[in-house]
Amino acid sequence: MRREAFTSRRSQRPGGTLWLLSSIARARGAGGRLTLITNMAAGSSSNYWEDLRKQARQLENELDLKLVSFSKLCTSYSHNSAREGRRDRYSSDTTPLLNGSSQDRMFETMAVEIEQLLGRLTGINDKMAEYTNSAGVPSLNAALMHTLQRHRDILQDYTHEFHKTKTNFLAVRERENLLGSVRKDIESYKSGSGVNNRRTELFLKEHEHLRNSDRLIEETISIAMATKENMTSQRGILKSIQSKMNTLASILSERAVLRVPSGRSYLDTIHSANWGSTYFNRQWQYNSHHTSAEPKIALCLSHSINKMSCSD
Structure with missing residues (x-):
């Protein structure tokens, strides 16, 4: 009896089954066109749409705050890396990045949270799209589509900003890891505390000697x-x-x-001329005391012989 009374009271209260049927009967009896049912359906649909919009705005606000913090984290990481690079350049001791591991963990955590928020916002937008496609009021579809497009644009902007910031952070971290490994190799080489470093140094010196010898050999061959x-x-x-x-x-x-025969005949001629001149001179000296004409003849003959010898 109590159950039947409870059922009858539940069905007769506003929103119950009997109340709904009686309202429909009164509407039909009055000549209406089911205006009450339409209003109730529109009211429940508007509440569902408003709930979706409220959830979307809440997720968008959370994403906005998360992206701002994420961008600050990436910017501080790049600034710290640049500062540490200058410190390693001008100082003798090398220290790793301050809170590098903690920043990496924070980056991973924030990236996962932002991806989850983006996934939830994508699901809300999909539900809003389904609602606009199945809405019973055609006059409201244009406004609903405009609102949905605005939420989609916001989601696209947040997604693009997140991926851009994440890519920049990963590039900076990869570069810092590479530079850090290079710095460690340089410092370990400069320290020279290990046997491998000593061997490497000896190998490098030997390689340099071989290169010098090769260069000298090439110069010697060219000479x-x-x-x-x-x-x-x-x-x-x-x-x-x-x-x-x-x-x-x-x-x-x-x-x-x-020229040998002509030279001998030339000398014979000279000797003969000298001999002849000497002979006539002596004859002239001898006969000068006897006659006066003979010396003149002898002198002429000697002069002529001398001229002949000179001409020869």
Whole structure:
């Protein structure tokens, strides 16, 4: 009895089944066109749409705050890396990035949270799109589509900003890891505390010596090739000089052979002329005391012989 009374009271209260049927009957009896049902459906639909919009705005606000904090984290990481690079450049001791591991963990945590918020906002937008497609009031579809498009644009902007900031952070971190490994290698090499570093240094010195030896050998070979070329050219010059000397010697020997007889006859002529002049001079001195004409004749003969000898 209590259950039946509770059911009857529940069905008769506003919003119950009997109340809804009686309202429909009264509306039909009055000649209406189910205006009450339409208003109730529109009211429940508007409440659902407003709930979706409220959730979307809440997620957008959370994403905005998360993205601002995420961007500040990435900017501080890049500034710290640049500061540490300058410190390593001008100081002797090298220290890792301050709170590098904590920043990495914070980055991973914030990235996961932002991805989750983006996924939730994407789901809300999908529900809003489904609602606009199944809405029963065509006159409101244009406004609903405009609102939905605005939420989609906001989601796209947040997604683009998140991926851009994340890519920049990963690039900076990768560069810092690479530079950090290079700095560690340089410092470990400069320290020279290990056996491997000593071996590496010896290998590098030996390699440098080999390169110097190779360079000296190449210079020596180039000098030898130049000397060979010069000696070859000098050999040709000496051969030409030798041939010219041989030609000159043959020419001089032929002239000497040709001039030997003429030279002997020339000397014989000179000796004969001198002998003749001496003879006539002595005859003139001898006969000068006997006759006066003979000395003149002898003197003329001696002068003529001397002229002949000089002309020869």
